[in-house]
Amino acid sequence: MSRKVKTILWIVIIVIIFIAVYFFSQKRPRNEQVNVKMDQSKPVQVGVATQQDVPIQVSALGTVISDRVVTVTSRVTGNLEKIYFNEGQYVKQGELLAQIDVRPYQATLEQYQGTLAESQAQMKNAELTLERYKRLYAKDSIAKQDLDTQLALTNQYVGAVKAAQGQIKTAQLNITYAKVTAPISGYIGLRKTDIGNAVSADSTGIVTITQMHPIAVTFGVPQNQLANIVEPIRAGKALPVQAFDLSGTNQVAQGEVKIISNEIDATTGTVMLKAIFNNQDNKLFPNQFVNIKLNTSTLPQAIVVPTAAVQASDSGKFVFTIDQQSTAHKVVVKTGPETADGKVVVTGIRVGDRVVTSGSDALGNGSKVKIVTPEVVDTSILDAAKKPEHSRRPH
Structure with missing residues (x-):
């Protein structure tokens, strides 16, 4: 074989090897892509x-109010001599709060007591004289006019005694009123005056007491809910209500609806309710805003799915269910109220159905899925699953 022929053979062999390598390199990614595509399942949580x-x-949205807020004032006029409370302190009904200078009223009492003693002596003397005049008149020793005059004088002294007794009672009451006591049990507010100032029934008061146990919350509900509220209350049933903080997640108190307003607000279309809370832990304060949840009735044997499972589109709400073959099915549903455990589904779902709670954005009707737990979810996989197919094709 000539040298020229050998050279041509080597060139042909090299070309054949190059062509084989080229076709193999082009065919392998496609096969791998097909295999990946065949094995690709969408990761979801259910x-x-x-x-x-x-x-x-x-x-x-409700407002906390106290059923009883009392401004403590003095019933008598005088200088404020002592204060027995601290601002913010809890006091019981009848507890001593302040002392008004009692000396003027004590002096008045003693004066009236002296007047009473004098009037009683005069009345006693007049009564004795009247008895003597009656005996003399019976013997025709005095004129009828003298007897009548003595009778009138005796009655005058009797009246003077009663007047003095009334004045003494008034003075004693004033001495009692000089001791200012708590009219209700509750928490003391900020002091409105200081020791040494003159106080009276017409003054702004000494301090304010706010009742905290129990305490009330007022709130409005739509008028279309009125029937569900009125009926159980008229039947004597308790209508429980929960108060939550402004975030709506933390329950702070539980009570019962006690009062329904007698009219509907024409501007808002709502009716005002008042609920009473025991509030022994003092978590509710007057003028505080709270979120109210009122249980009006019960939906028996309702089907509930996790809230995250319910999706929305232009055509309505739907969920993805997963069958035994790990295939996703898009199911149109009609939903009801939301609960602490999820959302009520009225139609489309049966008890025990598995529903997708995470990863549904990448699904279509008939998509194959791989169920994963939250602990093993790789977010990069979920993100990649959401990308369109063309974005993952090799260039």
């Missing part, structure tokens, strides 16, 4: 539809 009795709730 929850299970449950059946439970669901309380129907009405939510509203």
Whole structure:
């Protein structure tokens, strides 16, 4: 074989090897892509539809109010001599709060007591004289006019005694009123005056006491809920209500609706309710805003799914269910009220159905899925699953 022929053979062999390598390198990614595509399942998290009795709730913004707020004033006029309370202190009804200077009233009492003694002596003397005049008149020793005059004088002294007795009672009351006591049990506010100032019934007061146990919350509910509220109250049933903080997540108190307003607000279309709370832990304060949840009725044996499972589109709400073959199915649903455990589904879901709670953005009807737990979820996988197919094709 000539040298020229050998050279041509080597060139042909090299070309064949190059072509084979080229076609192999082009074919392998496609095969791998097909295999990846065939094995690709969307990672999702799932929850299970449950059946439970669901309380129907009405939510509203309420204002905490005290049923009793009393401004403590003096019933007598005088200088404020002593204060026995601290601002912010809890006091019981009848507890001594302040002392008004009692000396003027004590002096008045002693004066009236002297007047009473004098009037009683005069009355006693007049009564003795009247008895003597009666005996003399019976013997025709005095004129009828003298007897009548003595009778009138005796009655005058009797009246003077009664007047003095009334004045003494008034003076004694004033001495009692000089001791200012708490008219209700509650918490003391800020002091309105200081020791040494003159106080009276017409003054601004000494301090304010606010009742905290129990305490009330007023709130408005839509008028279309009125029937659900009035009926159980008229039947003597308790209508429980919960108070939450402004975040709506932390319950601070539980009470009962006690009062329904006698009219509907024409401007807002709401009716005002008043709920009473025991508030022994003092978590509610007057003028505080709270979120109110009122249980009006109960939806028995309702189907509940996790809230995250319910999706919305232009055509309505839907969920993705997962069958035994790990295939996703888009199911249009009709939903009901939301609960602490999830959302009520009226139609489309059965008890025990597995519903997608995370990863549904990448799903379509009939998509294959891989169920994962929150502990093993790789967010990069979920993000990659959301990307369109063309963005993952090799260039």
